[in-house]
Amino acid sequence: xxxxxxxxxxxxxxxxxxxxxxxxxxxxxxxxxxxxxxxxxxxxxxxxxxxxxxxxxxxxxxxxxxxxxxxxxxxxxxxxxxxxxxxxxxxxxxxxxxxxxxxxxxxxxxxxxxxxxxxxxxxxxxxxxxxxxxxxxxxxxxxxxxxxxxxxxxxxxxxxxxxxxxxxxxxxxxxxxxxxxxxxxxxxxxxxxxxxxxxxxxxxxxxxxxxxxxxxxxxxxxxxxxxxxxxxxxxxxxxxxxxxxxxxxxxxxxxxxxxx
Amino acid sequence: xxxxxxxxxxxxxxxxxxxxxxxxxxxxxxxxxxxxxxxxxxxxxxxxxxxxxxxxxxxxxxxxxxxxxxxxxxxxxxxxxxxxxxxxxxxxxxxxxxxxxxxxxxxxxxxxxxxxxxxxxxxxxxxxxxxxxxxxxxxxxxxxxxxxxxxxxxxxxxxxxxxxxxxxxxxxxxxxxxxxxxxxxxxxxxxxxxxxxxxxxxxxxxxxxxxxxxxxxxxxxxxxxxxxxxxxxxxxxxxxxxxxxxxxxxxxxxxxxxxxxxxxxxxxxxxxxxxxxxxxxxxxxxxxxxxxxxxxxxxxxxxxxxxxxxxxxxxxxxxxxxxxxxxxxxxxxxx
Numbered sequence: 001x002x003x004x005x006x007x008x009x010x011x012x013x014x015x016x017x018x019x020x021x022x023x024x025x026x027x028x029x030x031x032x033x034x035x036x037x038x039x040x041x042x043x044x045x046x047x048x049x050x051x052x053x054x055x056x057x058x059x060x061x062x063x064x065x066x067x068x069x070x071x072x073x074x075x076x077x078x079x080x081x082x083x084x085x086x087x088x089x090x091x092x093x094x095x096x097x098x099x100x101x102x103x104x105x106x107x108x109x110x111x112x113x114x115x116x117x118x119x120x121x122x123x124x125x126x127x128x129x130x131x132x133x134x135x136x137x138x139x140x141x142x143x144x145x146x147x148x149x150x151x152x153x154x155x156x157x158x159x160x161x162x163x164x165x166x167x168x169x170x171x172x173x174x175x176x177x178x179x180x181x182x183x184x185x186x187x188x189x190x191x192x193x194x195x196x197x198x199x200x201x202x203x204x205x206x207x208x209x210x211x212x213x214x215x216x217x218x219x220x221x222x223x224x225x226x227x228x229x230x231x232x233x234x235x236x237x238x239x240x241x242x243x244x245x246x247x248x249x250x251x252x253x254x255x256x257x258x259x260x
Numbered sequence: 261x262x263x264x265x266x267x268x269x270x271x272x273x274x275x276x277x278x279x280x281x282x283x284x285x286x287x288x289x290x291x292x293x294x295x296x297x298x299x300x301x302x303x304x305x306x307x308x309x310x311x312x313x314x315x316x317x318x319x320x321x322x323x324x325x326x327x328x329x330x331x332x333x334x335x336x337x338x339x340x341x342x343x344x345x346x347x348x349x350x351x352x353x354x355x356x357x358x359x360x361x362x363x364x365x366x367x368x369x370x371x372x373x374x375x376x377x378x379x380x381x382x383x384x385x386x387x388x389x390x391x392x393x394x395x396x397x398x399x400x401x402x403x404x405x406x407x408x409x410x411x412x413x414x415x416x417x418x419x420x421x422x423x424x425x426x427x428x429x430x431x432x433x434x435x436x437x438x439x440x441x442x443x444x445x446x447x448x449x450x451x452x453x454x455x456x457x458x459x460x461x462x463x464x465x466x467x468x469x470x471x472x473x474x475x476x477x478x479x480x481x482x483x484x485x486x487x488x489x490x491x492x493x494x495x496x497x498x499x500x501x502x503x504x505x506x507x508x509x510x511x512x513x514x515x516x517x518x519x520x521x522x523x524x525x526x527x528x529x530x531x532x533x534x535x536x537x538x539x540x541x542x543x544x545x546x547x548x549x550x551x552x553x554x555x556x557x558x559x560x561x562x563x564x565x566x567x568x569x570x571x572x573x574x575x576x577x578x579x580x581x582x583x584x585x586x587x588x589x590x591x592x593x594x595x
Contacts, residue, residue: 023336023345023349026329026353027326027330027333027356028564028568029572030572030575030576031575031576032326032356032359032360034572035329035356036353036356039349042349043346043350046346050343067341067342102572155578155579156575156578159577159579159581160577160581163575163577163578247338248337248338251398255340260340260343260344260451260455
């Protein structure tokens, strides 16, 4: 059976939001090679989002298109993890424009990358052949993203005093947001019930293993997490997504019906 | 993307070094290879002035690629469709890649990337002035592809035959990608010109702002460009500024017609006798003002590059510290 559209949108929104965030580094990276690498990671995410939105649009029928789904849905309709919409500047709150902290960017890519290698690996076997094909392509990309981010987590953790401090602060700031991975949502439950999706909770032990191993190598401490669990995938976001979408969607919305 | 005419000195008013008049055996061999249209390679002897000219030219070119990421990157977050966003990210990333090959080509001449970046960040080294103008509407992205990259290609194709091997080889790859960017830019504009009135107005506005700046990219008129002759002699520069500018105008006029935009020059018309288009006066004072650091975005562009470099210091330090630790661990294990 095919995965429900809401499930495709959850995966697509994750990809587009993180793609948008990572592209903010383009032209501003800490070294030219990283500028190029981050643009590449962003490009992969935008590519994944396009395929998923196209598939969702085909299944929705009518006048749905990838761009209508990306540009003409509001904040509360977005189903991405809250983790992915946060600005790059760590816990020092920043809104539309703010400084970027590369440790925050890298740790986020690491935590999400560690999840997505497992998610895409499972979805590659989905009986939903279209989704499985997207998963097969995305898995190769996610492996690279994880490799890239994990390498830098280790360099930061085991690099200089400053890089260690920044990496630990980013881990402390972001880790709580990963709790959202392990909660259920109607879209995920429906996808699992249809046999087309993956129960992310079943991936938790494997994710823990990847994360713990890298953090240990990086001499970073995994923080205790308690309390607030984000609900981005239910459409209840942080204060930051509105700014991200405002910037991303503004031009397209100023010219509804235009072709680009 | 590209740098303007290659004979802009980094320090205005300072004369470029001239060729030595003492002819040694090494120099004779060098001259003979240049005369035979051969390639000079990093290990070959070369006159100091040739080396310095190339370092200046290639590093200006590399800096232009890196600074050039900023005006286009300005539109990545707002690209009006996911397809255009992906195209733009890939394009800006390509410019970063060009910067990387070019810094590497210049490093073969014995100057490190850090030294070159120091030149850029201190304001001593030049980069293409075209990037000191703002990108004010989405069509600027398409027009940069069509006209700025188009002008770049005109300038760069001859550099694929440049006498310095690593530079000429880098340029072959750069030109292939630039030519792709130009077609992508033109295609984006074609779509907009078939769209709404607002879209068409954006394209015309972008052309109006960028046309004259693109013509200036070819550098000062030949009569005011005394250093070109030496570059020509060395096979570093192959075609004069005015010839390239004319070639660009002749190629662009029919493209503008197909697109349906007006090039903002009332004097632009076909001259049957010359078999070329005549065109109006370029505002060279405005060009030199911008080259000398007083254009609309010079300070922002440079400050942005300096900030990215300074903010990234801890990242580079961490990578070096980690590598050193790894080496020490490996040495301990071996001991």
